[in-house]
Structures are given as C-alpha cells and as structure tokens.
C-alpha cells in the first residue's frame with residue numbers, strides 16, 4: 001500500500017471528494033482501497049478539513065447568535081433584522097427579572113392586559 005496513492009489516484013480522490021461523492025463510493029471507484037483509507041488520505045490532504053470548516057461556519061452563525069443572547073447581560077431587544085449587518089441588541093441595563101431594559105419592557109408588554117401591573121412594577125423600581 002506504500003505507493004498506492006499515485007498522483008492520478010490523488011487527483012481522482014480530490015475531484016470526487018470536492019463533488020461530495022461518499023468515501024465508500026470513492027474507494028470503490030479507485031479500487032483496492034478501503035473507505036477508511038480514503039478518509040485518512042482526504043484528511044492528510046486537508047480535504048475533509050475544508051468540508052468540515054464549511055459546515056461549522058454554517059453552524060457558527062446560529063451558534064454565535066444564540067450564545068450572544070445567552071451571554072449578554074444587557075437588554076435582549078433586537079434592533080433591525082437578524083442576519084443584517086447592522087443588526088444588534090439594545091444592550092441597555094435590564095429591569096431585574098426581565099430580559100429587556102425599561103423602554104423595551106414597555107413595548108414588549110404593551111399589548112398585554114397587565115399594563116397596570118407593569119406600570120406599578122416600574123414605579124416600585126425607579127428609586
């Protein structure tokens with residue numbers, strides 16, 4: 001197996017891998033090689049790393065947004081649309097026990113019938 005990976009086999013592997021051909025199928029097409037050997041070779045060539053990076057990039061976007069929300073201490077009121085360049089969270093100090101600052105608490109709870117309760121709540125907490 002020492003000289004199994006000739007340049008033409010490596011080229012074929014790279015091409016098929018880039019097209020997303022499953023490792024088992026690549027192994028069948030190359031012949032005399034196991035699926036694991038194909039994956040191992042792809043790893044050494046840095047091919048699988050590339051594919052993985054693309055996947056984690058996709059995941060990271062969602063992940064960073066949700067972790068951003070979880071980690072942030074300020075108001076979680078979204079300004080703009082998630083995914084937009086200028087999207088951000090308000091970030092002002094929150095009302096204790098609420099996810100939003102005073103201003104955004106008022107907006108968030110405006111539609112609910114407990115307006116009175118909210119007003120009372122804010123009065124109690126202004127000092």
Ligand SMILES: [Zn+2]
Pocket residue numbers: 075076077090091092100101102103104
């Ligand atoms: Zn806010």
